Amino acid sequence: MAGMTEKIEKMLQDMMADAPDIEGAALIGSDGLIIAANLPIKSQDPNRIGASAAALLGLGKRTIEALQKGDFSELSLTGTDGSLYLYSAGPTGILGILAKKGANVGMINMLARDISEKISQMLE
């Protein structure tokens, strides 16, 4: 687990270096456990952030199922000062991306989808 965490943290750092609009990124388990993270919000309790992301993922999955729209893949939340994008990373992982206001969403989607696919393979 430790080796995998380091690999994923490196992937998150590289992604952030490629996209300056990304303020933070984390891989979270469906049980809310933060597996790897590079988050700027140090004052917040990471357990709470992990639990919130996992709950959002759960709601997203159930809603997509109820609407018969296939498998859940992504979710976005936008506030006045930025956005949170959540990507399914295999059956038990969620990739969370925190972006600046007015960020290039196309670039973020491209990088995040690629990484979530790689993480999904690692978690299998």
Next chain:
Amino acid sequence: MATEEEKKRNLAKMNAMIIYGLEKGLWDLLGESALATTTLVGEGMLEEMEKTMGLEISGEDPQDILTEIGRIFVDEIGIATKFEITKEDSKVSMVVENCVLAKVEADLVSAGIKPFMCPYLNIAAAAMRKRMGMKSKITEISCDTGNRKCKLSFQIF
């Protein structure tokens, strides 16, 4: 009219129904992600145990901390008759015997729901994450209804 003894039994049944309904509802809504509530629910319970039941968490050995939590559950509250902790490398297991919630937990398991509101599980997860800074992942929740015994395991890292 029910006798006082019957009222006590009915009250226990009512509490079990509330726990079952709450867990089933959250499971239907969130699926496996309902497990994410474990630590948050546990935080509130842990604070209450520290404030009103004399729980004092000190030291860094999860086995010691969980043993003390188990002692309070058995000796002070009487929610179960035995609470045993074993630690093997990074795996910590708790075996709880004759828990008053054993039936509702078994009903949840048989309905395909992981009993994520188990007080031992929630408080142990909160104690490890909040007080000791350890990450823990639930790896096993099993209930043996016949012997009224539950086994809960974590991996710590």
